[in-house]
Amino acid sequence: EPEVTQTPSHQVTQMGQEVILRCVPISNHLYFYWYRQILGQKVEFLVSFYNNEISEKSEIFDDQFSVERPDGSNFTLKIRSTKLEDSAMYFCASRQRPGDGLFFGSGTQLSVL
Amino acid sequence: GDSVTQMEGPVTLSEEAFLTINCTYTATGYPSLFWYVQYPGEGLQLLLKATKADDKGSNKGFEATYRKETTSFHLEKGSVQVSDSAVYFCALSDHQDSNYQLIWGAGTKLIIKP
Numbered sequence: 001e002p003e004v005t006q007t008p009s010h011q012v013t014q015m016g017q018e019v020i021l022r023c024v025p026i027s028n029h030l031y032f033y034w035y036r037q038i039l040g041q042k043v044e045f046l047v048s049f050y051n052n053e054i055s056e057k058s059e060i061f062d063d064q065f066s067v068e069r070p071d072g073s074n075f076t077l078k079i080r081s082t083k084l085e086d087s088a089m090y091f092c093a094s095r096q097r098p099g100d101g102l103f104f105g106s107g108t109q110l111s112v113l
Numbered sequence: 114g115d116s117v118t119q120m121e122g123p124v125t126l127s128e129e130a131f132l133t134i135n136c137t138y139t140a141t142g143y144p145s146l147f148w149y150v151q152y153p154g155e156g157l158q159l160l161l162k163a164t165k166a167d168d169k170g171s172n173k174g175f176e177a178t179y180r181k182e183t184t185s186f187h188l189e190k191g192s193v194q195v196s197d198s199a200v201y202f203c204a205l206s207d208h209q210d211s212n213y214q215l216i217w218g219a220g221t222k223l224i225i226k227p
Contacts, residue, residue: 043220091157101159103159
């Protein structure tokens with residue numbers, strides 16, 4: 001069964017450093033998303049991406065965040081200068097059509113020290 | 114705006130008990146409704162979905178029926194197992210929303226005791 005893959009599974013970084021979280025969505029999917037979940041809290045929407053551009057972003061997704069689809073398979077989330085409060089599990093998701101369920105990757109646990 | 118409200122947890126049951134986790138929603142359009150499950154230490158998995166009123170989604174013994182009249186999508190299982198212990202999230206995707214992003218409930222932690 002096709003799946004969304006995320007790398008790395010764990011990322012530890014120092015405050016102020018840049019991190020890139022990588023995702024490979026399911027190959028025929030067209031809509032891509034990043035969510036995050038701080039331990040024990042609600043799943044929070046970060047950004048949606050369609051047709052090679054951001055279609056919506058939340059208040060969390062400030063100038064420190066960016067997304068890119070550098071080729072036909074990868075979908076990356078970059079945090080330019082990490083803060084302690086960026087520590088969370090980051091989930092990538094994709095779907096083929098609007099209204100379909102989202103397929104999630106297994107997440108990248110980001111720890112900012 | 115659109116929203117999803119779930120019953121607060123944790124919900125603690127004995128094995129083989131009947132499970133109901135309540136979920137109600139508000140939406141301006143005609144949403145699709147979803148239940149996701151997150152097992153300890155793992156990511157989010159789609160459990161089931163329903164795309165229109167009166168549809169019933171089902172998977173792994175879980176069921177939920179899209180009730181437009183009560184704006185509800187309650188999750189049920191007739192006989193739970195210890196392996197069902199997880200956090201369950203109700204979510205909607207509003208077709209009126211041009212971005213179709215998911216609106217999430219807060220999650221309900223389910224604990225099943227042997």
